[in-house]
Amino acid sequence: xxxxxxxxxxxxxxxxxxxxxxxxxxxxxxxxxxxxxxxxxxxxxxxxxxxxxxxxxxxxxxxxxxxxxxxxxxxxxxxxxxxxxxxxxxxxxxxxxxxxxxxxxxxxxxxxxxxxxxxxxxxxxxxxxxxxxxxxxxxxxxxxxxxxxxxxxxxxxxxxxxxxxxxxxxxxxxxxxxxxxxxxxxxxxxxxxxxxxxxxxxxxxxxxxxxxxxxxxxxxxxxxxxxxxxxxxxxxxxxxxxxxxxxxxxxxxxxxxxxxxxxxxxxxxxxxxxxxxxxxxxxxxxxxxxxxxxxxxxxxxxxxxxxxxxxxxxxxxxxxxxxxxxxxxxxxxxxxxxxxxxxxxxxxxxxxxxxxxxxxxxxxxxxxxxxxxxxxxxxxxxxxxxxxxxxxxxxxxxxxxxxxxxxxxxxxxxxxxxxxxxxxxxxxxxxxxxxxxxxxxxxxxxxxxxxxxxxxxxxxxxxxxx
Amino acid sequence: xxxxxxxxxxxxxxxxxxxxxxxxxxxxxxxxxxxxxxxxxxxxxxxxxxxxxxxxxxxxxxxxxxxxxxxxxxxxxxxxxxxxxxxxxxxxxxxxxxxxxxxxxxxxxxxxxxxxxxxxxxxxxxxxxxxxxxxxxxxxxxxxxxxxxxxxxxxxxxxxxxxxxxxxxxxxxxxxxxxxxxxxxxxxxxxxxxxxxxxxxxxxxxxxxxxxxxxxxxxxxx
Numbered sequence: 236x237x238x239x240x241x242x243x244x245x246x247x248x249x250x251x252x253x254x255x256x257x258x259x260x261x262x263x264x265x266x267x268x269x270x271x272x273x274x275x276x277x278x279x280x281x282x283x284x285x286x287x288x289x290x291x292x293x294x295x296x297x298x299x300x301x302x303x304x305x306x307x308x309x310x311x312x313x314x315x316x317x318x319x320x321x322x323x324x325x326x327x328x329x330x331x332x333x334x335x336x337x338x339x340x341x342x343x344x345x346x347x348x349x350x351x352x353x354x355x356x357x358x359x360x361x362x363x364x365x366x367x368x369x370x371x372x373x374x375x376x377x378x379x380x381x382x383x384x385x386x387x388x389x390x391x392x393x394x395x396x397x398x399x400x401x402x403x404x405x406x407x408x409x410x411x412x413x414x415x416x417x418x419x420x421x422x423x424x425x426x427x428x429x430x431x432x433x434x435x436x437x438x439x440x441x442x443x444x445x446x447x448x449x450x451x452x453x454x455x456x457x458x459x460x461x462x463x464x465x466x467x468x469x470x471x472x473x474x475x476x477x478x479x480x481x482x483x484x485x486x487x488x489x490x491x492x493x494x495x496x497x498x499x500x501x502x503x504x505x506x507x508x509x510x511x512x513x514x515x516x517x518x519x520x521x522x523x524x525x526x527x528x529x530x531x532x533x534x535x536x537x538x539x540x541x542x543x544x545x546x547x548x549x550x551x552x553x554x555x556x557x558x559x560x561x562x563x564x565x566x567x568x569x570x571x572x573x574x575x576x577x578x579x580x581x582x583x584x585x586x587x588x589x590x591x592x593x594x595x596x597x598x599x600x601x602x603x604x605x606x607x608x609x610x611x612x613x614x615x616x617x618x619x620x621x622x623x624x625x626x627x628x629x630x631x632x633x634x635x636x637x638x639x640x641x642x643x644x645x646x647x648x649x650x651x652x653x654x655x656x657x658x659x660x661x662x663x664x665x666x667x668x669x670x671x672x673x674x675x676x677x678x679x680x681x682x683x684x685x686x687x688x689x690x691x692x693x694x695x696x697x698x699x700x701x
Numbered sequence: 702x703x704x705x706x707x708x709x710x711x712x713x714x715x716x717x718x719x720x721x722x723x724x725x726x727x728x729x730x731x732x733x734x735x736x737x738x739x740x741x742x743x744x745x746x747x748x749x750x751x752x753x754x755x756x757x758x759x760x761x762x763x764x765x766x767x768x769x770x771x772x773x774x775x776x777x778x779x780x781x782x783x784x785x786x787x788x789x790x791x792x793x794x795x796x797x798x799x800x801x802x803x804x805x806x807x808x809x810x811x812x813x814x815x816x817x818x819x820x821x822x823x824x825x826x827x828x829x830x831x832x833x834x835x836x837x838x839x840x841x842x843x844x845x846x847x848x849x850x851x852x853x854x855x856x857x858x859x860x861x862x863x864x865x866x867x868x869x870x871x872x873x874x875x876x877x878x879x880x881x882x883x884x885x886x887x888x889x890x891x892x893x894x895x896x897x898x899x900x901x902x903x904x905x906x907x908x909x910x911x912x913x914x915x916x917x918x919x920x921x922x923x
Binding site for chain 2: 238241244248252253600601603604605606607608609610611612613614692693694697
């Protein structure tokens with residue numbers, strides 16, 4: 236027992252007495268750990284993203300329309316504007332009137348929300364908002380960029396929304412033409428601190444460069460579920476309590492306003508190209524089977540219509556298949572960067588080992604003197620292990636603190652980040668792996684110094700002029 | 702049987718063409734209370750012999766008995782305990798840890814002997830007083846003169862009241878006057894019953910010892 240206490244005592248003494256080298260080791264290890272955590276975390280995210288959606292929702296009967304966008308554009312490029320409008324109307328009419336499917340909308344966007352008086356104590360920095368495709372800047376506007384989701388009636392029917400306070404959207408609120416009041420929105424639970432049901436707030440639309448008024452009709456339950464159908468939008472699932480949900484309004488109305496806006500900006504644009512883009516976007520949607528229509532029936536119906544419009548055939552893809560494809564493409568990207576990650580990790584590791592060997596060499600005399608006074612070589616090996624272990628623990632504490640602070644600063648604009656512990660679950664798995672990594676690293680890093688010490692003749696270090 | 706008994710001890714270094722014997726067939730008996738001087742030229746094997754006695758080197762073959770116990774059959778822990786409380790080491794270059802204070806250097810053997818903090822401090826103060834280096838307690842070795850460093854080394858060697866002091870060229874790095882003071886100190890310790898084994902070139906030191914052995918090319922010579 237006393238030998239364990241002595242080893243730990245001298246491990247601490249060793250770290251303190253050689254604090255410059257210890258500090259260098261700690262810094263190297265922090266770099267190594269940060270690389271390690273980020274690398275593991277990226278892999279985790281890739282594997283977890285699709286599971287989150289597939290575990291929580293029944294995706295049966297929901298399909299992506301799979302089309303070759305470039306081929307469609309190629310087919311449409313020589314058509315006149317009138318022909319394109321005719322095709323667009325034909326597809327819209329077909330989609331709207333189909334009995335076998337309907338379009339599911341849960342579109343992700345970013346809105347900027349001006350802060351009200353209640354939020355002044357958040358000490359947030361004001362941002363300069365730049366209008367897209369323009370040099371115009373709106374300065375001194377204190378806003379928050381808020382993830383928003385636009386949903387349609389089909390979404391509401393299929394998945395619903397968990398409302399804590401207020402009410403859900405009404406069917407008439409999805410039709411701009413029959414609705415004359417202020418357009419409603421539903422907000423995430425974090426907004427409850429700042430707004431109440433019935434408040435009319437202004438949302439800054441960056442694309443249109445204008446503030447629009449929206450009325451809060453409901454507040455979501457804390458951690459309410461939202462069906463996010465794109466693999467890539469899973470990042471936003473973290474901010475679920477900060478989102479705002481808008482009803483999807485008439486697309487034509489929106490597009491007309493967008494065209495008006497572009498005209499106002501006096502930007503020259505290809506009218507036909509814009510229309511082709513609109514047509515292509517009509518296919519970039521999720522559909523939900525209706526009236527027990529099978530995948531094959533929908534496929535046939537859709538392609539028959541496209542045939543009459545002289546467009547390419549499209550395919551239907553299940554959410555699971557789509558996620559696999561998207562996951563594979565992300566993994567390919569990861570693999571391209573993997574080499575750089577591993578290389579950096581190896582270099583950091585070599586740096587650590589070299590530092591430790593230098594440290595051991597410098598301290599051979601110290602070890603010899605300890606052996607001379609009652610220590611064994613085994614004690615010294617254990618001490619080296621302890622020293623590395625303590626240094627590793629210090630490094631991991633700083634590394635995790637660094638990672639958390641980095642994340643905290645990224646999310647500082649979001650009220651949810653007031654809770655620091657929020658980040659802990661996200662890093663649970665990397666932390667566990669890191670703990671295993673520490674043990675492995677300590678063992679590997681100890682090997683060379685221990686072999687060096689084992690092969691050193693202590694009497695040679697202390698000898699006289701024999 | 703003698704207190705220390707070495708029989709047929711050989712110490713071989715290197716392999717193949719580089720092989721050489723630092724010690725050849727050494728037979729040595731040392732009695733308790735002896736003040737033994739081992740003399741010899743550089744590379745003669747005298748320090749190797751001292752290291753074998755002090756258990757910091759192992760003989761290639763032969764037997765080594767201490768107080769009728771076979772040292773070569775002892776466990777690593779037991780040998781470490783011997784170095785901790787039976788032997789006290791004093792070497793030419795003092796063997797002090799540069800970034801430890803004088804107090805911390807002297808404290809090392811006391812810590813390995815599991816002496817409680819209060820007793821440790823009392824013992825350190827006694828030793829500092831005995832060797833007249835109380836003022837240097839919190840200084841680093843680099844702030845001390847050679848003589849003071851050797852006193853610190855002796856204080857550390859005496860920390861656990863050892864039975865044997867092993868001194869390898871203890872005055873080699875000191876001026877004549879300081880060297881004499883150190884040898885007077887060894888003389889005093891020997892008279893108090895401690896066995897002293899000194900390795901040296903110095904004839905003056907040899908004259909102060911009650912027994913002198915000469916070593917040449919790893920063998921005793923007359």
